[in-house]
Amino acid sequence: MSAVTEQTEQQEKDGVDADYGRSGFDYGKLLAITVGLSAVAVTLVPILYVVLGGFRTTGQLAENPAGLPDPWVFFKYRDVLTSSIFWHQMLNSIIVAAGTTVGVVLLGTMAAYPIARYNFKFKGVLYVIFTLGLMFPIGVAALPLYLLLRDFGLIGSVWGVIIPQVAFQLPITIIIMRPFLKALPKEVEEAAEMDGLTRVGFFWRILLPLAKPAIITVGVLAFVASWNAYLLPLLVLQGDAAGHTLPLGVQQFQTRYSSDTAAILAYTSLAMLPALAFFTVMERRIVDGLTGAVKG
Amino acid sequence: MQTKEASGTRPDPADTMSAGSDSETKPEKKTRTPEQVRRRGTARKWGEISLFTGPALLVFLIFVVLPVGLAAYYSFYNWNGIEDLDNFIGLDNYRRAFGDSAFVHALRNNLFVIVMSLLVQLPVALAVALVLNRKFRGRSFMRMVIFAPYILSEVITAVLWLLILQPHGPLDAWMENLGLGGLRELWLADLNLVMWTVFFVVSWKYIGLAIILFLAGLSGVPKDLQEAAAIDGASWWQIQRRINIPLIAPTIRVWMFLSIIGSIQLFDMVWVLTRGGPAGASNTIATYMFQYGFMRSQYGYGSAVAVILFFLSLIAALLYMVFVLRRDNIDEGKRR
Structure with missing residues (x-):
């Protein structure tokens, strides 16, 4: 808030708008860079602390909690990277996220297709039912869902995480896919029909390839949601640490080895690395997906 | 809500009748065809719609709607998740929550x-x-x-x-x-x-x-x-x-x-x-x-x-x- 007031005062003093005028010094740009750098610092310092802390020993951390590694030690990271549990958890996270993504993209796009391009009774009702799903947080369903999964024998299985995650991710997927599928020109459909393609054939051969950008977007969102999920894996993947996903693993590691801060730091930074790497590659998609969902 | 929706995915005469009025509300509908062709096409259309939306709807109903409904049902019972669900206590759980x-x-x-x-x-x-x-x-x-x-x-x-x-x-x-x-x-x-x-x-x-x-x-x-x-x-x-x-x-x-x-x-x-x-x-x-x-x-x-x-x-x-x-x-x- 104060940033804005400052800016206004500067504008008034200058009498010229920094953004559009031709005054000698651009205070607006200076302010933007200052604010931007402060935000970057607030964001990066905690992350850097964790990453750098993994290169220290717990003794170093106790002596000087805020210091830099001196000397740099690598065995904390090495211990994590050579532990089979860490890799098991990584693999579990990948399996669950990939399964969720494939499932939700397939089912979500299929469901969005008639809602977007057919005209039928209950179309509106169907759409509303799916969108209402946004109002059901997984927390509301958690207790009965757990009992349900127990009856299905899915407790302890990755399917017990994947299938409910697909179900809970469907609403946002359909909400994003619908306008995209709707916007595809009708001529494409007519041309396909003239070539003797059925609607099902049209969906597989024409619509899916054309919808690729939107599919990547919803896929990325589903992947990230699954990668970060905690409550459902906590309920379903009980027991052996080798069966956990990474968020569960980090949390349990932190509880179990609470005295070995350096090891926790190494474990945490290695667990967040894939997400950050994925994010730097997919940033555009994620932002597009979120803003697209917001514009609905 | 659920049963109504389920029946909606099956073709029935009422839907066929209303198909014409639907295309009035949504002008972007595909090209108009003679009445008979449309009637035959309607059954196929419902088949396709069921095929496409069916799996998603099924998963959604079982893993989202059903658990939420069950939560509402369980909330009227004093229940530990193992015994028979027979200790109906009405709104007592809600009273207890707001009294806690x-x-x-x-x-x-x-x-x-x-x-x-x-x-x-x-x-x-x-x-x-x-x-x-x-x-x-x-x-x-x-x-x-x-x-x-x-x-x-x-x-x-x-x-x-x-x-x-x-x-x-x-x-x-x-x-x-x-x-x-x-x-x-x-x-x-x-x-x-x-x-x-x-x-x-x-x-x-x-x-x-x-x-x-x-x-x-x-x-x-x-x-x-x-x-x-x-x-x-x-x-x-x-x-x-x-x-x-x-x-x-x-x-x-x-x-x-x-x-x-x-x-x-x-x-x-x-x-x-x-x-x-x-x-x-x-x-x-x-x-x-x-x-x-x-x-x-x-x-x-x-x-x-x-x-x-x-x-x-x-x-x-x-x-x-x-x-x-x-x-x-x-x-x-x-x-x-």
């Missing part, structure tokens, strides 16, 4: 996060977005870094801050170095302070989303509007207040909705940071539910809490639909 000061405290904590998000995150995020909404070197890098915490899981975020905030941890050391050692607190163990700490960590993770959403909205504001205003002598602040902020109001409203829903459902972060402690001081509705439902196996009571959680989300969603979406739709209608 720990639950009311959890409710108040959720409200605290909602209100503080709107009072603190919104103005800060908006100010940062407005200031950053210009071209300068390193802009896309800055945006990326600011947005990065959103991609971290709540668990990792919580563990990260748990380590930073621990007594004799780096935060204490940094404060010491800045000569602020006297202001050190037990950030996560102080009854009065813990919710402020939780709110800070929530904001650290989620404010980037607000900034990015607002920046995306701002990039959609036509440049000529701003230029015209500048030529007319409008100051920077006037341009923001009269043009930019009103034009991204729909984005702001959507963010408010997302923020409120997220605040109502807050679980992962609090659970890892404090487990709702100390002494229930940082419980949210969801952590309270988890404690009673799972850890004490009071499935009936936990379900009642879940239903309350659901109704709060529903109220927020309905208010949003009634006030915000309608307004946006009217705006859109005017523009056309």
Whole structure:
């Protein structure tokens, strides 16, 4: 808030708008860079602390909690990277996220297709039912869902995480896919029909390839949601640490080895690395997906 | 609701009759065909619709709608999840919840996060977005870094801050170095302070989303509007207040909705940071539910809490639909 007031005062003093005028010094740009750098610092310092802390020993951390590694030690990271549990958890996270993504993209796009391009009774009702799903947080369903999964024998299985995650991710997927599928020109459909393609054939051969950008977007969102999920894996993947996903693993590691801060730091930074790497590659998609969902 | 929908996916004469009136309401429908062809096509059309929406609808009904319905059902029973479900107690679980000061405290904590998000995150995020909404070197890098915490899981975020905030941890050391050692607190163990700490960590993770959403909205504001205003002598602040902020109001409203829903459902972060402690001081509705439902196996009571959680989300969603979406739709209608 104060940033804005400052800016206004500067504008008034200058009498010229920094953004559009031709005054000698651009205070607006200076302010933007200052604010931007402060935000970057607030964001990066905690992350850097964790990453750098993994290169220290717990003794170093106790002596000087805020210091830099001196000397740099690598065995904390090495211990994590050579532990089979860490890799098991990584693999579990990948399996669950990939399964969720494939499932939700397939089912979500299929469901969005008639809602977007057919005209039928209950179309509106169907759409509303799916969108209402946004109002059901997984927390509301958690207790009965757990009992349900127990009856299905899915407790302890990755399917017990994947299938409910697909179900809970469907609403946002359909909400994003619908306008995209709707916007595809009708001529494409007519041309396909003239070539003797059925609607099902049209969906597989024409619509899916054309919808690729939107599919990547919803896929990325589903992947990230699954990668970060905690409550459902906590309920379903009980027991052996080798069966956990990474968020569960980090949390349990932190509880179990609470005295070995350096090891926790190494474990945490290695667990967040894939997400950050994925994010730097997919940033555009994620932002597009979120803003697209917001514009609905 | 469910049975009605199920029958709707089957072709029946009433649907065929209404097909004609449907195409009036939606003019983008495929080319008109003679009546008989259409009738035969209708059965096939319903077959295709069932094929495409069926699997998603099935998964959705079984794993989303059914559990929510079961939660409502269980909430009328005193039940531990194992015995027969025969101890019907009516609304007693709900009475118990609202009579329990720990639950009311959890409710108040959720409200605290909602209100503080709107009072603190919104103005800060908006100010940062407005200031950053210009071209300068390193802009896309800055945006990326600011947005990065959103991609971290709540668990990792919580563990990260748990380590930073621990007594004799780096935060204490940094404060010491800045000569602020006297202001050190037990950030996560102080009854009065813990919710402020939780709110800070929530904001650290989620404010980037607000900034990015607002920046995306701002990039959609036509440049000529701003230029015209500048030529007319409008100051920077006037341009923001009269043009930019009103034009991204729909984005702001959507963010408010997302923020409120997220605040109502807050679980992962609090659970890892404090487990709702100390002494229930940082419980949210969801952590309270988890404690009673799972850890004490009071499935009936936990379900009642879940239903309350659901109704709060529903109220927020309905208010949003009634006030915000309608307004946006009217705006859109005017523009056309």
